[in-house]
Amino acid sequence: MIIGPNGAGKTTFLKMISGGIKPALCKVILDGEDVSQLPTSEVIKKGVVLVPSGKANFPELTVEENLRLGLYVGKKGVSRKEILSEIYDLFPVLKERRTQVAGTLSGGEQKMLAIARGLAATPKILLLDEPSFGLAPKVVESIYNSFRKIKETGTSIIISEQGISTALDFREIIDQVYFIINHEFTFRGKIDELESMEDVRRVYFGV
Ligand SMILES: Nc1ncnc2c1ncn2[C@@H]1O[C@H](COP(=O)(O)OP(=O)(O)OP(=O)(O)O)[C@@H](O)[C@H]1O
Ligand SMILES: [Mg+2]
DSSP: OEEOOTTSSHHHHHHHHTTSSOOSSOOOEETTEEOTTSOHHHHHHTTEEEEOSSOOSOTTSBHHHHHHHHHHHSOTTSOHHHHHHHHHHHOHHHHHTTTSBGGGSOHHHHHHHHHHHHHHTOOSEEEEESTTTTOOHHHHHHHHHHHHHHHHTTOEEEEEESSSHHHHHTGGGOOOEEEEETTEEEEEEOHHHHHTOHHHIIIIIOO
16 A cells, blocks of 8 residues: 655556556566556556546446446456456445446445446556545445455555555555655555654654
């Protein structure tokens, strides 16, 4: 998980490793291959998929049409029907609402759909930019529970969050925490150590 305050560089970093921004001074290496200058569509096919923050769905399309777009951009040679059924197992509410247009879903359901659309592309690494933003605690809990299950299937997850509280609430599913401030990573380690870091205490606890 990547934690950092407003403007720290979280979104920029996630876009950079998923092909949205081409780095000038560094390289993005995936399984030994330099993918820094590949178009986003190629990076997705290699298994790196970003779920952006905010509104990420096509509001006029139905839930299932949105998911089919996710299936379409993913790797070839995987059973699309099977993926869809796995996604509906993970988010039963999306199955119930599969013929409803995405624009009329609740905020939490829209976030689930955006995550599900990312999963439809069968990522090896799923990137999520501030997935808890603007959601009620119960919805955040259900989304983080889905991350737990996604992780169990062997998919790696990189999450960015602005605050530290979500990380603390779900600390048992977080293997590694990175703290970013002023476009620089200043910490990498376990969440328990992060809590006592001076930068972090200043930013989040005012001490
Ligand atoms: N390495 C960098 N060098 C110079 N400028 C950067 C760098 N990374 C990010 N920026 C700039 O910093 C600003 C904020 O970055 P970004 O949107 O990534 O922050 P964020 O952590 O996602 O913030 P928020 O929590 O508000 O979404 C942007 O204007 C971006 O262009
Ligand atoms: Mg951001």
